[in-house]
Amino acid sequence: MMGKALSSDFLKIRGKGLWFLVFLGPAGLVAMQALNFGLRYDYLTERYSGRLWETLLENILMFVPIALYLGITLVASLLANVEHHTNAWKQLLALPIARSAVFGAKFALCFLLLAVSCSVLAVGTIALGLSLRFGTDIPYGDILRLSFMPFLAALPALALFLWLCMTMKNQALPITLGVVLAIGSVFSYSLSEWVPVNWPLFGYHGTHPWAFAGAGAALGAVILLAGLLHFGRKDVN
Amino acid sequence: MNEWVIETRALSKRYKGRYAVSGLNLKIAKGDIYGFLGPNGAGKTTTIRMLLGLIKPSSGSVHIFGKELQKERLSILRRVGSLVEYPSYYGHLSAVDNLEAIRRILDVPVGKIAEVLDIVGLAKEARRPVKGFSLGMKQRLGIASALLGSPELLVLDEPTNGLDPSGILEIRELIKDMPRQHGITVLISSHLLSEVELTAGTVGIIRQGELVFQDTIESLHRQAQGQIRLVVSEPEQATVALMQHGFRAELKESAVWLNGGQGDDAVAGAVKRLVEREHSVYRVEERRKSLEELFLQIVGEGLRA
Ligand SMILES: Nc1ncnc2c1ncn2[C@@H]1O[C@H](COP(=O)(O)OP(=O)(O)OP(=O)(O)O)[C@@H](O)[C@H]1O
Ligand SMILES: [Mg+2]
Numbered sequence: 001m002m003g004k005a006l007s008s009d010f011l012k013i014r015g016k017g018l019w020f021l022v023f024l025g026p027a028g029l030v031a032m033q034a035l036n037f038g039l040r041y042d043y044l045t046e047r048y049s050g051r052l053w054e055t056l057l058e059n060i061l062m063f064v065p066i067a068l069y070l071g072i073t074l075v076a077s078l079l080a081n082v083e084h085h086t087n088a089w090k091q092l093l094a095l096p097i098a099r100s101a102v103f104g105a106k107f108a109l110c111f112l113l114l115a116v117s118c119s120v121l122a123v124g125t126i127a128l129g130l131s132l133r134f135g136t137d138i139p140y141g142d143i144l145r146l147s148f149m150p151f152l153a154a155l156p157a158l159a160l161f162l163w164l165c166m167t168m169k170n171q172a173l174p175i176t177l178g179v180v181l182a183i184g185s186v187f188s189y190s191l192s193e194w195v196p197v198n199w200p201l202f203g204y205h206g207t208h209p210w211a212f213a214g215a216g217a218a219l220g221a222v223i224l225l226a227g228l229l230h231f232g233r234k235d236v237n
Numbered sequence: 238m239n240e241w242v243i244e245t246r247a248l249s250k251r252y253k254g255r256y257a258v259s260g261l262n263l264k265i266a267k268g269d270i271y272g273f274l275g276p277n278g279a280g281k282t283t284t285i286r287m288l289l290g291l292i293k294p295s296s297g298s299v300h301i302f303g304k305e306l307q308k309e310r311l312s313i314l315r316r317v318g319s320l321v322e323y324p325s326y327y328g329h330l331s332a333v334d335n336l337e338a339i340r341r342i343l344d345v346p347v348g349k350i351a352e353v354l355d356i357v358g359l360a361k362e363a364r365r366p367v368k369g370f371s372l373g374m375k376q377r378l379g380i381a382s383a384l385l386g387s388p389e390l391l392v393l394d395e396p397t398n399g400l401d402p403s404g405i406l407e408i409r410e411l412i413k414d415m416p417r418q419h420g421i422t423v424l425i426s427s428h429l430l431s432e433v434e435l436t437a438g439t440v441g442i443i444r445q446g447e448l449v450f451q452d453t454i455e456s457l458h459r460q461a462q463g464q465i466r467l468v469v470s471e472p473e474q475a476t477v478a479l480m481q482h483g484f485r486a487e488l489k490e491s492a493v494w495l496n497g498g499q500g501d502d503a504v505a506g507a508v509k510r511l512v513e514r515e516h517s518v519y520r521v522e523e524r525r526k527s528l529e530e531l532f533l534q535i536v537g538e539g540l541r542a
Contacts, residue, residue: 004341004342004344005342007341008338008339008341008342011330011334011337011338011341012327012330012338014329014330014334015329015330016329082327085327085328086325086326086327086328087323087325088325088326088327089325090286090291090321090322090325091319091321091325091339091379091382092325092342093290093291094289094290094291094314094317094319094321095314095339095342095343096311096312096314096315096342096343096386097311097342098311233293235286235291235292235293236286236291236292237286237291237292
């Protein structure tokens with residue numbers, strides 16, 4: 001049943017800018033580093049010679065959390081707005097489909113779109129490293145970890161923002177919250193690693209990245225479940 | 238064994254302590270066209286939302302096709318087509334894609350899309366983005382969406398909203414044909430009796446959340462007939478006197494009105510009483526209320542059964 005809803009959702013997001021956003025995010029991250037290394041090429045390659053790939057990944061990582069949070073907020077909001085805009089909920093939810101399937105499909109679609117973003121980031125990183133002549137000793141494992149582990153660790157935010165965006169007609173609150181969270185994630189590094197906002201960072205860095213990715217996925221699942229329950233019961237106007 | 242397609246039992250919905258719908262007992266028979274009437278804010282849309290499971294009743298229950306909505310929502314909705322309030326649509330998609338988005342969930346053959354577009358007369362505009370449609374065209378698309386799943390029950394909330402006169406006529410003809418051709422039961426809400434008068438077999442009238450009338454349209458016609466208006470001297474005393482003699486008399490616009498099935502003898506008797514009490518009788522006339530007048534009266538004050 002979720003498959004039907006998902007296939008319907010793929011049709012509905014046509015021309016809504018979601019696919020554009022999915023490519024824009026990682027392209028932006030890669031472009032920033034292209035600029036960084038391009039402008040200071042000689043200085044950086046000399047200073048970090050021998051660990052050029054590592055340095056590139058570290059530099060990208062700094063901006064991954066903020067990009068993730070912004071991306072999550074925008075994707076969730078744009079997706080929810082497809083239904084909010086002309087109040088299509090009342091039509092959609094009067095169809096013979098379980099509300100959990102509707103909500104589940106939206107989550108799956110967000111997840112897929114962002115996973116595509118992550119893949120684009122991985123490919124973009126490799127392309128950038130190669131074109132900066134960092135050598136063919138490409139650290140594939142690290143690049144995959146950089147691209148996907150922070151995303152897994154950010155799943156609580158995805159579940160939360162999708163829930164807020166889907167159930168609130170006025171998107172001002174979730175979007176404001178998302179932007180605050182994104183900017184906050186830059187400064188919250190000094191706080192404890194227990195703060196979930198920091199998990200995307202520790203999902204790559206630190207001593208036990210898998211724990212943070214796993215915790216993110218688990219907390220995300222709990223929030224998703226709460227969202228499903230609430231969405232399943234709420235009145236649709 | 239009941240044969241009601243829709244049956245609600247003491248259905249109520251409360252918003253912040255105020256009842257939007259209270260104690261509703263709707264009964265809609267198979268193959269009937271049920272006109273659900275009431276002024277703005279009477280609770281029509283709220284009721285329809287409850288019938289579709291979009292909102293939860295505060296109390297009471299809904300049975301559709303003899304099954305309880307709360308327990309078997311999906312299997313019931315499979316057989317229901319609906320249009321709630323103003324039409325919902327995805328503005329950036331064409332009419333065909335709008336229907337395709339719904340079709341993927343209903344899982345009906347692709348050919349249905351062209352069929353329903355043809356029925357509502359949108360076949361020529363099918364490829365344009367819907368945001369450029371007029372209100373009437375969006376309304377037609379809404380009706381097409383409702384028909385897409387070949388429903389056995391159609392629930393239409395003010396379907397002719399925004400349509401031009403010829404559109405209203407078209408939709409009316411379309412709805413009239415539903416029971417005849419496909420055995421479909423139709424619930425259609427409206428502000429205006431005149432709009433469903435020609436199509437509906439049964440009407441339910443809701444006022445401030447309460448059902449104040451529910452019967453066949455013939456019965457409504459009967460109620461609309463035969464009021465006798467008497468213009469007399471001292472109408473107040475005359476009314477009281479007639480009521481004492483067991484007439485259903487009423488004082489209105491400084492005339493005496495006799496309500497309900499007054500035969501010749503009863504009218505003669507009433508005049509006799511008045512003359513005996515030395516009232517001057519200036520005029521005795523029969524007033525036939527139009528249905529619309531009766532409707533407004535019911536909506537205005539309710540009708541004692
Ligand atoms: N979500 C809500 N919260 C609070 N009150 C509501 C809500 N929805 C409806 N109401 C109230 O319930 C009453 C009935 O509204 P409803 O929309 O059912 O009327 P209606 O008969 O469909 O009117 P109209 O002919 O204007 O469409 C109104 O007084 C309205 O203010
Ligand atoms: Mg309404």
